[in-house]
Amino acid sequence: MSLLKEAVERMAIGADHVHNAATVRHRQRQFAPLSELHPDLVTRADTVLLDELFYATVDECPDPHCRPLLLDRVVDDVWSTRKLVDWACFITSETYCGLPAELVDEEASADTVFRPSVTFRRLAAEYHNSRATNAIYDACTAAELREAADTAVALVDGLQVWGADFLYQ
Numbered sequence: 001m002s003l004l005k006e007a008v009e010r011m012a013i014g015a016d017h018v019h020n021a022a023t024v025r026h027r028q029r030q031f032a033p034l035s036e037l038h039p040d041l042v043t044r045a046d047t048v049l050l051d052e053l054f055y056a057t058v059d060e061c062p063d064p065h066c067r068p069l070l071l072d073r074v075v076d077d078v079w080s081t082r083k084l085v086d087w088a089c090f091i092t093s094e095t096y097c098g099l100p101a102e103l104v105d106e107e108a109s110a111d112t113v114f115r116p117s118v119t120f121r122r123l124a125a126e127y128h129n130s131r132a133t134n135a136i137y138d139a140c141t142a143a144e145l146r147e148a149a150d151t152a153v154a155l156v157d158g159l160q161v162w163g164a165d166f167l168y169q
């Protein structure tokens with residue numbers, strides 16, 4: 001493989017550096033990586049990829065391509081996207097002892113600095129009512145999945161930095 005081709009390949013998979021438990025630099029709150037959320041649940045989600053996204057988020061990776069590239073790969077797969085949204089909802093529920101109305105309700109969300117996307121609010125409401133199924137995710141367009149995944153990552157990022165103050169700053 002030519003050097004140029006190899007460089008392009010590495011860029012394409014965002015592999016010029018990795019994020020994992022061993023490379024994490026920042027002190028972080030006690031958020032469990034995605035692979036540890038319901039590990040007993042049989043899922044086809046790519047937990048290695050999701051954990052990498054988690055550690056990139058926790059470290060607030062300064063590479064502008066890093067998280068978008070990881071997110072591109074996550075939203076390619078409905079199972080992984082669902083696990084990501086479930087995980088963000090889980091962490092948020094732990095932080096606030098339940099999912100705040102600001103994350104599921106359109107009117108309540110309009111008052112926050114953090115504006116959760118429409119799709120995320122809808123999926124979070126399904127999570128809240130224990131009605132989330134893969135069928136709901138299957139029915140989403142690629143753009144909607146991306147929108148939900150972006151909100152999920154931004155939410156965990158915010159909670160990581162601000163804690164419970166995040167939604168009410």
Ligand SMILES: [Zn+2]
Pocket residue numbers: 017019056061062063066067
């Ligand atoms: Zn990175």
